Amino acid sequence: MEPAAALTRALRDLGEQHPLLVAIDGHSAAGKSTLAAEVASQIEAALIDGDDFYAGGTAALWDGMSPAEKAHHCIDWRRQRPLLEMLKAGETVSWHPYDWDVHDGRLAPRPRVCAPAPVIILEGVYSARPELADLMDLRVLYEAPPALRRQRWKAREGEGYFDDWTRRWSDAEDWYFNHVMPSHRFDLVLSAA
Numbered sequence: 001m002e003p004a005a006a007l008t009r010a011l012r013d014l015g016e017q018h019p020l021l022v023a024i025d026g027h028s029a030a031g032k033s034t035l036a037a038e039v040a041s042q043i044e045a046a047l048i049d050g051d052d053f054y055a056g057g058t059a060a061l062w063d064g065m066s067p068a069e070k071a072h073h074c075i076d077w078r079r080q081r082p083l084l085e086m087l088k089a090g091e092t093v094s095w096h097p098y099d100w101d102v103h104d105g106r107l108a109p110r111p112r113v114c115a116p117a118p119v120i121i122l123e124g125v126y127s128a129r130p131e132l133a134d135l136m137d138l139r140v141l142y143e144a145p146p147a148l149r150r151q152r153w154k155a156r157e158g159e160g161y162f163d164d165w166t167r168r169w170s171d172a173e174d175w176y177f178n179h180v181m182p183s184h185r186f187d188l189v190l191s192a193a
Helices: 003-013 032-042 059-063 067-073 077-088 130-135 146-157 159-180
Strands: 020-025 045-049 093-095 112-114 119-123 138-143 188-191
Touching (some): 003 188, 020 077, 032 045
Parallel strands (some): 045 119, 138 188
């Protein structure tokens, strides 16, 4: 079964309880955003990009951290949690996303808004983290082979960016998926290939 169809079926199997909060987690370039958008187009779902909550920081700061520290601090789950609680209560939320255009630690001046929906999908690496587990109705791991992820990264960002990213972040993701959120801790594991 195709991943989007399998996820849609899993959401329908959860019944009429609304809103449903879903985390789609997985390594970078696994296809999480594409999967989330495909599912959202098939059902009434709101999407939240986990990268909006990047914690910021200099390359030197991140390079001085252990893989465990990077995994814990990369995405500011403390900003995510109250928003998810409000969405779970049926409230509209807004937040200022990390400003990737200036990429100097600032948040963008224009807020994003998410209205209540029957399904809210938080997609991104670290979205299924234990600190948010009690809010999530479904935690999904979306896997893709390393060669496919590498190919997607290079096509999207270029060879040089991929090498820099790998040096700084791949060990943090590996640590997270090996120690914090191994596959058996997810409710559903889907594969891109």
